[in-house]
Amino acid sequence: MLTTHLPRLILGALLGGFLALIYGWLIRPVEYVDTTPDSLRTDFRTDYVLMVAESYSADQDLDLAQFRLAALGPLPPDVYATDAIDYALELSFSRTDLEHLNQLALALRALPQPGEIQAP
Amino acid sequence: MSRSGWFPFLIGIGLGLAGGLYYAWLINPVEYTDTAPDSLRADFRSDYLALIASAYAATDDLVRARTRLALFSGLEPSTELAALAQQRLAGGFGEFGEVEAAALAQLAADLANQPRSPTSTATRGPSTASTPVPTPLPSSTPRPTPTPGAPFSLASQEQVCNPLLAAPLIQVEVSDAAEGGVPGVEIVVVWDAGQDHFFTGLKPELGQGYADFTMTEGVSYTLRLADSGQLVTDLSTHPCERPDGIPYLGSWLIHFQQTP
Numbered sequence: 001m002l003t004t005h006l007p008r009l010i011l012g013a014l015l016g017g018f019l020a021l022i023y024g025w026l027i028r029p030v031e032y033v034d035t036t037p038d039s040l041r042t043d044f045r046t047d048y049v050l051m052v053a054e055s056y057s058a059d060q061d062l063d064l065a066q067f068r069l070a071a072l073g074p075l076p077p078d079v080y081a082t083d084a085i086d087y088a089l090e091l092s093f094s095r096t097d098l099e100h101l102n103q104l105a106l107a108l109r110a111l112p113q114p115g116e117i118q119a120p
Numbered sequence: 121m122s123r124s125g126w127f128p129f130l131i132g133i134g135l136g137l138a139g140g141l142y143y144a145w146l147i148n149p150v151e152y153t154d155t156a157p158d159s160l161r162a163d164f165r166s167d168y169l170a171l172i173a174s175a176y177a178a179t180d181d182l183v184r185a186r187t188r189l190a191l192f193s194g195l196e197p198s199t200e201l202a203a204l205a206q207q208r209l210a211g212g213f214g215e216f217g218e219v220e221a222a223a224l225a226q227l228a229a230d231l232a233n234q235p236r237s238p239t240s241t242a243t244r245g246p247s248t249a250s251t252p253v254p255t256p257l258p259s260s261t262p263r264p265t266p267t268p269g270a271p272f273s274l275a276s277q278e279q280v281c282n283p284l285l286a287a288p289l290i291q292v293e294v295s296d297a298a299e300g301g302v303p304g305v306e307i308v309v310v311w312d313a314g315q316d317h318f319f320t321g322l323k324p325e326l327g328q329g330y331a332d333f334t335m336t337e338g339v340s341y342t343l344r345l346a347d348s349g350q351l352v353t354d355l356s357t358h359p360c361e362r363p364d365g366i367p368y369l370g371s372w373l374i375h376f377q378q379t380p
Contacts (some may be wrong), residue, residue: 005127005128006128008125008128008129008132009128009129009131009132009135010132011129011132012128012129012130012131012132012133012134012135012136013132013133013135013136013139014132014136015132015133015136016132016133016134016135016136016137016138016139016140017136017137017139017140018136019133019136019137020136020137020140020141020144021140024140024144030150031159032152032155032156032159033159033161034159034160034161034162035152035155035159035160035161035164036152036160036161036164037160037164037167037168039152039153039154039155040154040155040156040157041153041154041155041156042154044155044156044157044191047188048168048171050175051171051172051174051175051188052171052175054174054175054178054179055171055174055175055177055178057178058177058178058179059174059178059219061216064216068167068171071164071167
């Protein structure tokens with residue numbers, strides 16, 4: 001009994017899997033909607049950090065900059081600034097852009113780290 | 121194939137589908153990586169647009185702001201940014217919400233003031249960060265921004281009877297010394313039961329320096345520019361009459377101008 005039906009079962013499973021892939025990849029592929037900034041591609045993420053840095057260069061509001069960078073994920077905000085600088089150097093961003101990013105990174109690094117004991 | 125022969129085949133298809141979905145949803149579910157700003161959730165999209173405006177307010181780089189806005193398909197920048205500015209003001213975003221609202225209003229007004237040229241759209245790529253935008257050449261038409269430090273003063277104040285207006289308005293026009301409309305100027309209006317503030321440039325089709333506020337009949341309003349101490353008092357609706365004799369409520373037109 002099993003020997004008789006097994007090939008059909010396997011054939012059906014293969015066909016079912018194939019149909020699932022056709023449906024999932026061609027008929028109704030994944031659409032990226034309602035995503036969050038932490039999933040942004042590296043270039044967009046870098047541009048996001050650059051916008052924060054540009055804004056910070058004018059208003060010097062580090063709290064607001066941190067708030068905006070927090071949308072990129074759970075890491076300390078200076079990590080995102082550093083990553084952005086690395087990418088900007090790699091792609092030869094303009095000197096002004098690099099200065100903005102550097103200014104933001106320096107300000108963020110100057111903040112006390114979590115758990116750090118401040119001198120009186 | 122007999123009926124009994126189809127049965128295991130169909131069972132197999134069902135198992136295949138179930139296995140595929142189990143793999144796709146539980147074992148190796150979709151992870152959103154390498155997404156573009158266009159796919160952001162509505163609230164993050166709003167924050168992103170506000171950030172574009174804030175960066176523009178800091179750099180004055182309209183070309184770069186346009187490039188960033190072009191990442192959002194179907195975006196009507198001048199109208200959507202203006203609406204977003206209103207939301208920022210009304211949405212309890214606190215102090216930085218007001219700053220962002222002003223930046224959004226400024227960008228909306230500047231975009232409406234300087235329509236995108238056909239050549240710039242054709243050459244623009246989808247990514248902004250990987251292709252740094254060159255510094256634009258100085259524009260021959262200077263933006264009508266107020267001269268820093270130069271105050272605005274009340275130039276005129278008049279009652280308006282315009283039957284085409286759907287409601288009685290306080291219409292405000294803010295211009296620089298050269299009579300150019302100035303967008304992004306915050307206006308505060310106060311009445312006995314509350315206060316509100318709004319910005320010029322949110323209705324660019326009516327002028328870069330234009331803003332209006334709807335009055336309620338019987339209420340007396342006092343108005344001032346946020347950065348000015350000069351008050352315009354006793355603004356209230358007044359009776360007007362259409363040519364066919366039908367009465368309606370009239371508006372005010374207040375004009376502030378920057379002193380040279």
